[in-house]
Each structure stands twice: as C-alpha cells, then as structure tokens.
Amino acid sequence: MILVVATFVVLMLMGMPLAFAIGMAGTVFFIQHPELPSTIPVQVTVSQTQNFALLAIPLFILAGNLMNGAGVSERLLNVASALTGRMRGGLAQVSVTLSALMGGVSGSAIADASMQARMLGDEMSRRGLPRPFAAAVLAFGAILTPIIPPGIGMILYGSIGQVSIGRLFAAGFVPAAMLWLGLALTIWLVALRRGFVPERSEGMPLRAHLAAWRGGALALLFPVLLLVGLRMGVFTPSEIGAFAVVYAAFLGFIVHRRLDRRSTAEALEGSLTDIGSVMFLIALSAIFSYGIVFERVPETIANAMIGLTDNLQLVMILIVLTVIAAGFFIDATVLIIMLTPIFLPLIRSLGGDPVHFGMVFIIAATIGNFTPPVGAAMYAVCSILKVPLGEYSREAVPMLIAVTLVVLAMIFLPGLVLFLPDLLFGR
Structure with a gap:
C-alpha cells in the first residue's frame, strides 16, 4: 500500500488531474496483486456510480447553476447587506453573511468564493479594505457553503x-451559524484594530429592508423546504434533488424571469462540466478504495490511534489534525471519499455519533480549500483579485484560527451539532 500512496503523491505533485492520479495509483495496487481478477477495477468503477443516493449530486449541481442564472445571488446580497451593513468591517461582513445565505444555492465552496470575488472583490478594495484581507475573507467565508443544505460533501x-x-442536512445549520459568528467576530476585531468603517453609517429604511427580504425570501426558503420534505417523507434524498431543479427553474422562469435560452444553456453547460469532474472522481476513487479495504488499512489506523488514546474527543482531534494536514495537498472531495471508510468505523467503535463526526470531518476537509499550497478556493480568489499568496496567507491566519476554535467547540459540545437532527428526526 505504501507504493500506491507514493504513486498518488508523485502524480499529484507532477500536476496530474486528481481523478487520474487516484485512479492510476489504485491500478498500481492491482499490479502488485496479480492473483486478483483483472475485471475488478472495471467492476468497482462502474458499481461506484450506481449508488442511488449519488443521483442527488448532479441534480443539486444543476439546481445551483440555475439559481445563479436566475439572479438569486444578487437578491441574497441585498439581504446580507440589510443584515450586516452597519457592522464594522463593511463589505467583509456582508460577504461572510452572503456565504451563509448562499449555502442553500451553490453547495460548493469553490464556486461561492469565485462568485463573490467577482461580485465584491473590487468594491471591497475601493471602499478601503486591503486586497489581501478581502481575499482572505472571501475565501474563508465560503467554508459556510458546503455545510448548509444541500452541501455536496454531506x-x-x-x-x-x-x-x-436528512440528519446531516439538519446538522449543518448550527455549525454554520457558529462559523459565521466566529468569522464575523474576527473581522470585527481586525476592523476595530485597523479602523475599517461599516458599509453604511445609517440604518436602512424599513421599506428597503422589507424589499430586500422579499426579494430573497424564496431563495432562503429553499434549504427549509429540503428539510421539511425529508422529514415528512415526501422526498428521498435522491428525489429531493429533482425537486431542487424544479424549484430553481420555477424561480428563474416564472418568479424572477431571469432565465432565458442563453442563460439556461450556460447553466446546463457549466453543470455538465461540474458533474463530469465530480462523478469521474467518484468512479475512479473506487479502485483506490478497494485497495484500502483489502489491505485492512482502516483497522490498522484505528488500532494505532486507539493505542495512543481511546478518548473519543482526543481521537477526533487527531483525525482533524490529520485531515487538515492532508488538505494542504489533497482536494476536500477526495479526502471525503478516501478517508470516510477509514475514520468513520473508528468513531463508531468508540461510541461516537456519525452525524456529529461527519460535520467536524467535512469542515476539517474543507479547510484545505483555503490554505496553501493547493487550496482551490484560495487560488481562485487570489487569481481574480491578483493577490500574492504570501500576502493572502498572512491575512488568512486570523480566519484559520477562528475556524479551528469553532471545530474544537464542535468536538467538545456535540449537543450543539445534534440539536436540530434530534429535534426533527428523533434520536
């Protein structure tokens, strides 16, 4: 298995696309074991994509692109401005709030960071916020997106x-609120020290507040409808993806009337690209995962960690540190696919709740999107705003500390994470 991992690391450092790197590394395992039937790699690759629950992924991706084409992001920006426009930090506070509101729309941290960098980056700079600080805020704010339904990582x-x-969807709201609070407080402290001013010095008129909330109400209702549909048994997780597409089309064609032939074609084209890359990665990861299970890697790692400590919280901290370190080099989607079969059985053996661990694990895996050297969201934002990575990294340190403290609070206070799932779905 060491040769398999080494092959993956070398191919990744050479710049090979992750899907091919993970697939070729998995193939090395079968070359090492000629006694295994040569048909297994093909079989597991095809069977990996036949999981009915995975049907929700392409549907939610399409729904997100349709909503963006429908102008939902602009309406949510008005809601975010109404909520936090008077807080110290100006558009930095607005951008973090917008990420929280956009979670139910895009489901992708990279997509959210890129979109906000184009929408708000230059304006944040014109209003006196340093571009490296703006880049760090825009990137780390996107950590809220994958943990608000319908996050693809979940x-x-x-x-x-x-x-x-369904329980994972419900569990995302409280951690998202905790992350928003941690980032908003961090921005406020930085703004207080540097003298950054609010976006508005005066409050918005009531009429403007009502107009902003009215414009964004249907988009904000989307994740609530997802939860209600799952809780009431109206939809399965796969069927609710189809509902999301219908709802997005309803907003775009009938309510907001922003979707036309051109914008719809762009949404479909973007969705095909996104769906193809995600599903291809999932398919090829099956070859790698087969080797992990065959070599009993989960049991080996579990025994090693239990040899250090059998305390659930300490084991979760060790896992978080491992995942964050791996996230410096590996994409969050790959980490979730590769490491879930390794760490989840360990957590279950120690009596941990898989939903609680899932939220901690997904956030830890997502952190790598915003940190050097391979953070995809980081590169997207820095490229759009033309910010050097060194300057971005210095400004990102307070954001990273805030997110880390929130993750620690989640580990030691599982009741906060499980409050909504237990309330809606029972224990």
Missing part, C-alpha cells in the same frame, strides 16, 4: 458511510 459522506443524509 451527500458524499452520507452515501459512503451509510449515514442519514
């Missing part, structure tokens, strides 16, 4: 680990 984790996707 669907992947739930389908791989056989964990209720």
Whole structure:
C-alpha cells in the first residue's frame, strides 16, 4: 500500500488531474496483486456510480447553476447587506453573511468564493479594505457553503458511510451559524484594530429592508423546504434533488424571469462540466478504495490511534489534525471519499455519533480549500483579485484560527451539532 500512496503523491505533485492520479495509483495496487481478477477495477468503477443516493449530486449541481442564472445571488446580497451593513468591517461582513445565505444555492465552496470575488472583490478594495484581507475573507467565508443544505460533501459522506443524509442536512445549520459568528467576530476585531468603517453609517429604511427580504425570501426558503420534505417523507434524498431543479427553474422562469435560452444553456453547460469532474472522481476513487479495504488499512489506523488514546474527543482531534494536514495537498472531495471508510468505523467503535463526526470531518476537509499550497478556493480568489499568496496567507491566519476554535467547540459540545437532527428526526 505504501507504493500506491507514493504513486498518488508523485502524480499529484507532477500536476496530474486528481481523478487520474487516484485512479492510476489504485491500478498500481492491482499490479502488485496479480492473483486478483483483472475485471475488478472495471467492476468497482462502474458499481461506484450506481449508488442511488449519488443521483442527488448532479441534480443539486444543476439546481445551483440555475439559481445563479436566475439572479438569486444578487437578491441574497441585498439581504446580507440589510443584515450586516452597519457592522464594522463593511463589505467583509456582508460577504461572510452572503456565504451563509448562499449555502442553500451553490453547495460548493469553490464556486461561492469565485462568485463573490467577482461580485465584491473590487468594491471591497475601493471602499478601503486591503486586497489581501478581502481575499482572505472571501475565501474563508465560503467554508459556510458546503455545510448548509444541500452541501455536496454531506451527500458524499452520507452515501459512503451509510449515514442519514436528512440528519446531516439538519446538522449543518448550527455549525454554520457558529462559523459565521466566529468569522464575523474576527473581522470585527481586525476592523476595530485597523479602523475599517461599516458599509453604511445609517440604518436602512424599513421599506428597503422589507424589499430586500422579499426579494430573497424564496431563495432562503429553499434549504427549509429540503428539510421539511425529508422529514415528512415526501422526498428521498435522491428525489429531493429533482425537486431542487424544479424549484430553481420555477424561480428563474416564472418568479424572477431571469432565465432565458442563453442563460439556461450556460447553466446546463457549466453543470455538465461540474458533474463530469465530480462523478469521474467518484468512479475512479473506487479502485483506490478497494485497495484500502483489502489491505485492512482502516483497522490498522484505528488500532494505532486507539493505542495512543481511546478518548473519543482526543481521537477526533487527531483525525482533524490529520485531515487538515492532508488538505494542504489533497482536494476536500477526495479526502471525503478516501478517508470516510477509514475514520468513520473508528468513531463508531468508540461510541461516537456519525452525524456529529461527519460535520467536524467535512469542515476539517474543507479547510484545505483555503490554505496553501493547493487550496482551490484560495487560488481562485487570489487569481481574480491578483493577490500574492504570501500576502493572502498572512491575512488568512486570523480566519484559520477562528475556524479551528469553532471545530474544537464542535468536538467538545456535540449537543450543539445534534440539536436540530434530534429535534426533527428523533434520536
């Protein structure tokens, strides 16, 4: 297995696309074991994509692109401005709030960071915020997106680990609120020290407040409808993806009337690209995962960690540190696919709740999107705003500390994470 991992690392450092790197590394395992039937790599690659729960991923991706084409992001920006426009930090506070509101729309941290960098980056600079600080805020704010329904990471984790996707969706709201509070407080402290001013010095008129909330109400209702549909048994996790597409089309064609032939074609084209890359990665990861299970890697790692400590909280901290370190070099989607079969059985053996661990694990895996050297969201934002990585990294340190403290609070206070799932779905 060491040769397999080494092959993956070398191919990744050479710049090979992750899907091919993970697939070729898995193939090395079968070359090492000629006694295994040569048909297994093909079989597991095809069977990996036949999981019915994974059908929700392409549907939610399409729904997100349709909503963006429908102008939902602009309406949510008005809501975010109404909520936090008077807080110290100006558009930095607005951008973090917008990420929280956008979670139910895009489901992708990279997509959210890129979109906000184009929408707000230059304006944040014109209003006196340093571009490296703006880049750090825009990147780390996007950490809220994958943990608000319908985050793709939750669907992947739930389908791989056989964990209720409905409970995972419900569990995302409180951690998202904690992350928003931590980032907002960090921005406020930085703004207080540097003298950054609010976006508005005076409050918005009541009429403007009502108009902003009215414009964004249907988009804000989207994640609530997802939860209600799952809780009432109206939809399965796969069927609710189809509902999301219908709802997005309803907003775009009938309510906001922003979707036309051109914008719809762009949404479909973007969705095909996104769906193809995600599903191809999932398919080829099956070859790698087969080797992990065959070599009993989960049991080996579990025994090693239990040899250090059998305390659930300490084991979760060790896992978080491992995942964050791996995230410096590996994409969050790959981490969720590769490490869920390794760490989830360990957590279950120690009596941990898979939903609680899932939220901690997904956030830890997502952190790598915003940190050097391979953070995809980091590169997207820095490229759009033309910010050097060194300057970005210095400004990102307070954001990273805030997110780390929130993750620690989640580990030691599982009741905060499980409050909504237990309330809606029972214990």
